Amino acid sequence: MERRAFYLFCLFSCLAFVVPVFAQEGHPLTGTWSGDWGPTPTQRNHITLVMSWDGKNVTGTINPGPDAIQIGTAALDVTNWTVRIEADGKDQSGKAVHISAEGKIDDLSSAHRKLSGTWTQGTTKGDFRISRD
């Protein structure tokens, strides 16, 4: 009986994590991306990027909400699927901060494609890894 209950628990636990894998087949940057950046593997900061393509420019927001930072420019180089993002905002103390990120898209055809590379925020340099939700 206990074993049966355990199997049922496993079954429903698994079902709870099943998500549909329907790719977004439009512009590669469009959508919500989440992950983290940081100067070391242990010092990480959660980031969410929401980007959209209007036919001429990629626009978007870093960390939407009260501390949102508007993306100034986001450029996709389709020859090698690299992305360069520049943004100006304020840090938690209200001090002006510039963000510069450069990364490469991996697994372009996946619904959960990845973008990773270098991330500079103010004077702090590190790396970032985000994937499309």
Add this chain to the structure above:
Amino acid sequence: MTALFFAAPVLSQRSFSATYDSSRQVKVQGIVTRIDWVTPNVFFFIDVRDATGTVTNWAVDIGNPIELERDGWKRSTLRIGDAVAVEGVPARNEARQASAKSVVLTRTGKRLFAPPTTRRAATSPVPAPRWPDGQIRLGPPPGKTGYWGSASTKVLVENTATKIPMSDDGLLVNIADADKVAPFLPWAKAVYEYRQRRFLRDDPYSRCVPAGGPRQFQMPNGFQFIEQKELGRILVFLGGGNRNWRVIFMDGRPLGTAAEAVPSYYGFSVGRWEKDTLIVESLGYNEKFWLTSSGLPHTEALHLTERFTRSDLNTLKYEVTVEDPRTYTRPWTGSWTIQWVPDQDIQEYFCEDNSDFVR
């Protein structure tokens, strides 16, 4: 059990180019062990014995059952236990699978599943049926059955383009011809070329995602119009997916804007008649499908204008103008014709039918 729930989606209906390598040939002989007469493709399986006596089982793809049956072949044409010789195109991967170009019954030497050598003589066109008010009927004549079947092409290219060498499912012979297919924005051309270089293997349709947009009128199982004049709408029943359907509103309601619409595979459609042509405008598409099997991208800004002209009983001309300023530099138009299949109904087709043996 846990692993089962995280299994990758089964690729149940990959395009020909994604599945088979046309640059190679394969010849196998063996005994039929199983026959799966299902849509969209019929497979039979043979045990093949090599020189060392080792037996391996091969899956042989012989095409769409509707087309086979139209050519006079039946499920009973081949029987379990028959010995056959197969020549065909092997799978791209290491799977023991082939698309047959020739199947010969060893015992008699008879060639099976080949198209007939003589086609029915062409007859003079029968006028398109009409409703009592004189409007063209898109469905069968009164008292008859039938549906719209094969399209003259499985790809969508701009009408002004010269003949572009490509496979039936749109794999370019020369990738440099991409510019001739459609007026892409740079990102869209890069995405299109990426999909082409991967032999179209990422086609969402292979994961049983509906064939949205114009592609719905290129599927092997065809479609049917149900004109509900009293309700001010036309339903399109699609055979080439999971028995999907689409609504075209004919009651004069406005099209609205893409920003207001709920993104979907078939969009929000309003139609009107101009003489004998049904003109349908649609927007509100999601970005989860390719416009055709060849990998044409689009965004939610997509606006399609479709023109359906039934020039005679058996012929429907389909023309579509693609407008998506986030993907293409300008509106562009492609077209094809679709043949009427008289006295038959659309066959049942569920996408997953082939899934247990597509490897």
